[in-house]
Amino acid sequence: MYVCSCFGVTEEQVRAHAAAGACTPRQIAATSGAGTDCGSCVRRIQGLLGRPCPRRTPQATPASSAPAAPTPDPRPAPLTATR
Template structure:
């Protein structure tokens, strides 16, 4: 069954792209152009992807050193500058 009539993209193709890691309609569009012309298929693509289809994303700062401010000096593990 066709999901995107503009580019002839089938439901099977959308599911294959999803299995390969595309989690959003935008990512599907970058793979096969579905949803980039008239846009009438975007909701259908969303329903195919469903909720929870994407792996949870890590918070943006996870794995990075946390910078703290102390007395106006940013610390990243270094000693704070002596106050004058």
């Protein structure tokens, strides 16, 4: 079935681009042109992708047991009047 009538892009083609690493409608558009003319297919493309990109999932940061040292204030100390 066609997803993008403007460029004749099918669901199968979108799935093939996704399998090759395209994770967003913008990446699908870069490879196939789908979504770059009238834009009515962008939501359908997003629905076909329907998953987070494996390369863009947030990495877990290791928790350290020691608290972080406070960051020194880079501003100069205020001037005080002396007599």
